[in-house]
């Protein structure tokens with residue numbers, strides 16, 4: 256089977272608290288974004304990468320594409336002020352019906368075996384997301400007092416990649432834009448209209464690099480991977 260991937264990389268990384276986009280920060284001498292892109296470069300089911308970038312990063316990212324010989328990048332488009340807008344701009348680059356994966360540039364540790372499972376599930380059901388069961392106890396809190404402890408057995412932390420039949424996710428993004436609806440992931444836009452989204456269980460290493468301590472975990476994972484090579 257085959258798929259195309261849209262990678263939103265147009266954030267500014269406010270929670271990382273650095274001057275530059277966190278995706279350009281190095282882990283083991285390679286920018287976070289390059290670690291992510293290499294996963295898709297290596298996967299022979301992946302036919303093209305659409306990269307959504309911030310205007311100010313264009314030159315640096317173009318240079319990285321050359322330096323690391325990233326050959327699958329079909330388009331580099333500028334994103335919007337919200338992740339959702341960036342993804343929609345990326346999706347609009349795809350011309351014909353296909354399975355599309357949407358994957359955060361900030362998740363450089365997704366394993367290839369999950370990509371293929373997601374493609375197969377999306378082909379069957381329409382949508383598929385990678386996720387892990389929550390590890391913490393989750394409580395509903397109002398005004399600093401606990402209102403309820405939620406049954407953890409039904410809760411999952413949702414990651415990316417998220418895989419979709421292109422026409423379904425395009426339609427969901429179009430409707431969300433018309434309604435002024437902003438979701439925290441792409442699958443939620445499909446769920447609004449009863450679209451089927453199946454969960455593929457992944458692993459906890461596929462975390463999103465968000466705050467400074469995440470760089471410590473990221474370096475530790477890379478060192479362990481190198482030790483296993």
Ligand SMILES: Nc1ccn([C@@H]2O[C@H](COP(=O)(O)OP(=O)(O)OP(=O)(O)O)[C@@H](O)[C@H]2O)c(=O)n1
Nearest residue numbers: 263264265266267268269270336337341360361
């Ligand atoms: N307007 C935006 C915002 C985010 N993203 C991308 O979406 C992914 C997940 O977003 P997040 O981790 O929230 O990144 P930032 O928005 O950069 O971080 P912050 O919220 O801390 O500013 C990242 O790969 C980020 O580059 C994007 O393409 N366009």
Ligand SMILES: C[C@](O)(CO)[C@H](O)COP(=O)(O)O
Nearest residue numbers: 359413414415439440441463
């Ligand atoms: C899409 C996402 O990766 C799902 O976990 C996530 O929502 C991205 O952004 P956030 O701002 O950290 O919620």
